[in-house]
Amino acid sequence: MSNKSEAIANILNDQHFQDAIKELVDNQMQRIVYSNSEQTDVREQAYQRISCYNELMAHFQSIAKDSEIKSKAWKIL
Numbered sequence: 001m002s003n004k005s006e007a008i009a010n011i012l013n014d015q016h017f018q019d020a021i022k023e024l025v026d027n028q029m030q031r032i033v034y035s036n037s038e039q040t041d042v043r044e045q046a047y048q049r050i051s052c053y054n055e056l057m058a059h060f061q062s063i064a065k066d067s068e069i070k071s072k073a074w075k076i077l
Contacts, residue, residue, distance in 0.1 A: 002066070009064035012057075021057065025050055 011017050028046040035042045 005064050005066050008060050012060055012064055021053060025053055028053075 028049045031046040032043050035046075
């Protein structure tokens with residue numbers, strides 16, 4: 001595993017990091033739930049932030065798995 005993918009994997013496996021990401025998502029969900037019916041801009045912004053967090057996590061997971069995928073590819077060939 002490369003240093004970069006190993007470092008990111010360690011971060012992703014850290015409970016404090018996972019809790020912080022969950023808290024960020026939960027905060028945005030609360031903004032959606034407690035917004036007034038006319039506050040579409042608030043809900044849209046919260047949705048976009050949640051999407052951003054999800055995309056960021058998916059990117060990090062991809063980097064963390066990159067070395068593993070490359071090493072398995074060489075075994076196939």
